[in-house]
Amino acid sequence: MLVALLWHPAQAAEIAGVATVIDGDTLEVRGERIRLHGIDAPESAQTCQAEGKAWRCGQQASFALADRIGRLPVRCETFQQDRYGRIIAICRRGRVDLNNWMVRMGWALAYRRYSTDYIAAENEAQQAGLGIWQGRFVPPWDWRRGKRLAVSSPTSLDALSPSEPDRDCKDFQTWLEAQEFFNAAGPGDPHRLDGDHDGVACEGLR
Numbered sequence: 001m002l003v004a005l006l007w008h009p010a011q012a013a014e015i016a017g018v019a020t021v022i023d024g025d026t027l028e029v030r031g032e033r034i035r036l037h038g039i040d041a042p043e044s045a046q047t048c049q050a051e052g053k054a055w056r057c058g059q060q061a062s063f064a065l066a067d068r069i070g071r072l073p074v075r076c077e078t079f080q081q082d083r084y085g086r087i088i089a090i091c092r093r094g095r096v097d098l099n100n101w102m103v104r105m106g107w108a109l110a111y112r113r114y115s116t117d118y119i120a121a122e123n124e125a126q127q128a129g130l131g132i133w134q135g136r137f138v139p140p141w142d143w144r145r146g147k148r149l150a151v152s153s154p155t156s157l158d159a160l161s162p163s164e165p166d167r168d169c170k171d172f173q174t175w176l177e178a179q180e181f182f183n184a185a186g187p188g189d190p191h192r193l194d195g196d197h198d199g200v201a202c203e204g205l206r
Contacts, residue, residue, distance in 0.1 A: 016075045024061030035086040036099045038115030040140045041108035050135030061107040106131020167191040175205035
């Protein structure tokens with residue numbers, strides 16, 4: 001868990017070097033533990049669901065970040081430390097903002113509690129059904145508090161296969177059920193549940 005931080009751009013400095021990936025939002029560079037600013041990735045032990053099966057989304061988020069960095073050095077613009085002594089930073093590999101890339105590829109969420117910088121990237125990933133958006137998941141901040149995915153009953157989400165045609169909002173009892181189905185159906189909104197294309201299905205059920 002993070003705590004609120006005072007943001008002081010004037011204190012910005014840079015750490016550069018070969019990075020070791022700790023998890024999907026944490027690196028170690030030159031002996032410093034660095035937390036990527038404005039994002040929250042699934043925890044290493046966290047699982048998500050896709051096509052009715054659990055998969056290790058936290059582990060895959062770490063692998064994705066490690067693969068994107070490769071063996072090249074990173075540059076991290078640092079600002080402040082959190083209560084655990086980790087530096088909060090925006091890190092780049094070449095010109096690629098790794099914070100933004102993780103959210104845009106669906107391997108992390110915009111951490112709205114601390115920043116709004118990556119909301120557009122999150123919307124893009126959700127629309128495309130990338131990473132954790134390909135199925136069901138618990139936001140990492142809720143997972144750390146002990147929340148886990150509920151097992152869907154045969155009469156709810158599992159009975160509504162995303163491949164079935166002509167589903168509309170009246171087929172769902174709750175907004176959450178509709179949103180989970182919308183996420184599982186993948187990009188392009190094949191069931192036309194999101195009339196205003198904002199990534200939220202069946203808003204009338206909310």
